[in-house]
Amino acid sequence: MLFKFPTASxxxxxxxxxxxxxxxxxxxxxxxxAALALGGTAFPQAARAATFQVPTTRQxxxxxxxxxxxxxxxxxYNNFYEFGTGKADPADGAKALRTRPWxxxxxxxxxxxxxxxxxxxxxFSLEERIYRLRCVExxxxxxxxxxxxxxxxxxxxxxxxxxxxxAFQTLMDPERMYGQKSWVLEWPYTEGLRLxxxxxxxxxxAVGMYGEILPNQNGAPIRLVVPWKYGFKSIKSVxxxxxxKTQPPTAWNRSQPREYGFYSNVNPExxxxxxxxxxxxxxxxxxRRKTLPFNGYGDEVASLYSGMDLRANY
Amino acid sequence: MRATxxxxxxxxxxxxVVFALALVPLVWTVWLAWTGELGAEPILESVKQSGLWALRxxxxxxxxxxxxxxxxxxxxxxxxxxLGLFAFFYASVHLLTYVGLDQFFDWPAIGKEILKRPYIxxxxxxxxxxxxxxxxxxxxxxxxxxxKRWRALHRxxxxxxLAGCLHFLMLVKGWQSAPLVYxxxxxxxxxxxxxxxRLPNSRAARA
Numbered sequence: 001m002l003f004k005f006p007t008a009s010x011x012x013x014x015x016x017x018x019x020x021x022x023x024x025x026x027x028x029x030x031x032x033x034a035a036l037a038l039g040g041t042a043f044p045q046a047a048r049a050a051t052f053q054v055p056t057t058r059q060x061x062x063x064x065x066x067x068x069x070x071x072x073x074x075x076x077y078n079n080f081y082e083f084g085t086g087k088a089d090p091a092d093g094a095k096a097l098r099t100r101p102w103x104x105x106x107x108x109x110x111x112x113x114x115x116x117x118x119x120x121x122x123x124f125s126l127e128e129r130i131y132r133l134r135c136v137e138x139x140x141x142x143x144x145x146x147x148x149x150x151x152x153x154x155x156x157x158x159x160x161x162x163x164x165x166x167a168f169q170t171l172m173d174p175e176r177m178y179g180q181k182s183w184v185l186e187w188p189y190t191e192g193l194r195l196x197x198x199x200x201x202x203x204x205x206a207v208g209m210y211g212e213i214l215p216n217q218n219g220a221p222i223r224l225v226v227p228w229k230y231g232f233k234s235i236k237s238v239x240x241x242x243x244x245k246t247q248p249p250t251a252w253n254r255s256q257p258r259e260y261g262f263y264s265n266v267n268p269e270x271x272x273x274x275x276x277x278x279x280x281x282x283x284x285x286x287x288r289r290k291t292l293p294f295n296g297y298g299d300e301v302a303s304l305y306s307g308m309d310l311r312a313n314y
Numbered sequence: 315m316r317a318t319x320x321x322x323x324x325x326x327x328x329x330x331v332v333f334a335l336a337l338v339p340l341v342w343t344v345w346l347a348w349t350g351e352l353g354a355e356p357i358l359e360s361v362k363q364s365g366l367w368a369l370r371x372x373x374x375x376x377x378x379x380x381x382x383x384x385x386x387x388x389x390x391x392x393x394x395x396x397l398g399l400f401a402f403f404y405a406s407v408h409l410l411t412y413v414g415l416d417q418f419f420d421w422p423a424i425g426k427e428i429l430k431r432p433y434i435x436x437x438x439x440x441x442x443x444x445x446x447x448x449x450x451x452x453x454x455x456x457x458x459x460x461x462k463r464w465r466a467l468h469r470x471x472x473x474x475x476l477a478g479c480l481h482f483l484m485l486v487k488g489w490q491s492a493p494l495v496y497x498x499x500x501x502x503x504x505x506x507x508x509x510x511x512r513l514p515n516s517r518a519a520r521a
Binding site: 089182252281283286 | 353416418426427430434484491519
């Protein structure tokens, strides 16, 4: 790869934001004046230990512009149609999700097919990355994910020369995922990436967020995070990964192909047929802001699409 | 039972009470927004809630006549205008929250959206119809237009209802059940007007 990406050990000390700082940021927002008045002792929560003590390897260039979204918003405003179509549905409904035992099966065009349990997945070298998340509906958040590069997982199975795409599948469990009894989408939820997209260092498999184990409504126990694409590409509660020769079917694309393309890169120039993608509202903000090409990750990912017509390949 | 209901609905407190009840969704939503309980995206939620209540009041207003015919509670007819106007009221709140809060008076963007997005065009169409109906809802306007023309114009309420349901169906992602339920109710009410079902025990059948 051409881009330089800091590994965990390269993170500067000042880049590492402990979990306590998120809490204190929230305290600052919530208790504002009171916290300031207390001056030096303003952040008593900072001592609280997080479940994951891992280095932060990636955060927004401008922390004020891209302040971390309050955890309450990130855990109560979710699109996870397996648990209903309402934004608040998953926070309650996903309590039923069983995340143990859990395995991911990786097969298809690979030299070494693998079924790996969640406890072994947690043994990957974990890092924290603060990514912007842009939903196709026109809202966005900033989430501190805990995870490891998808590439690390894919390297283990040794993709063959035939492998061109990577297909992902969410758990199918209509008894607990009662949304799967509805016909809003074809179940189980599926997603896909081109192999080079999947191998890109920004593509993350997340097992936690805000320093803690991934909440069920956010796709526990393990999910994909592709920050330069619309949120629905970042498939939740993954149980199966298949490397394929041809472009795999994906859930929203099958449902409404004109509206949700395979690539679905964040692109302010290409409107969704029913709404503009030029602007977004950061959850918690009052006014909208301009949406950035590739959600602001263009420097790192635009080269993946050089020569491609992004209007045709929306 | 029918007599009691009629007496209650004819009392001079009935209209103020219904009026106050019809404001509950607004007050409740404002309260939730004020206390930060409207969720992570209070602006979108306000837009959504006001739109839903506009549709609900429209369906309630349309259901009053069939309900009156089935139950024989004649006094229900008194509330048609008020509840229809509440549908217009919530539709106005819906439009205002979209224009003022969601888009923050970005007129060029709003104009483009209305022309470019069929679901917004259709929603605006419904609002234009409701505005015309609200403007002609007074006794004076009924007289001025004449009963026949007024009734013809006000049959547009079904068009507004269907447009509202279509607007809802088109804006959600995927095939969701809620807009289909609203649409089915609206079509059912329309069908009832076209081909009134006469139940054996309804007053209409005996009359």
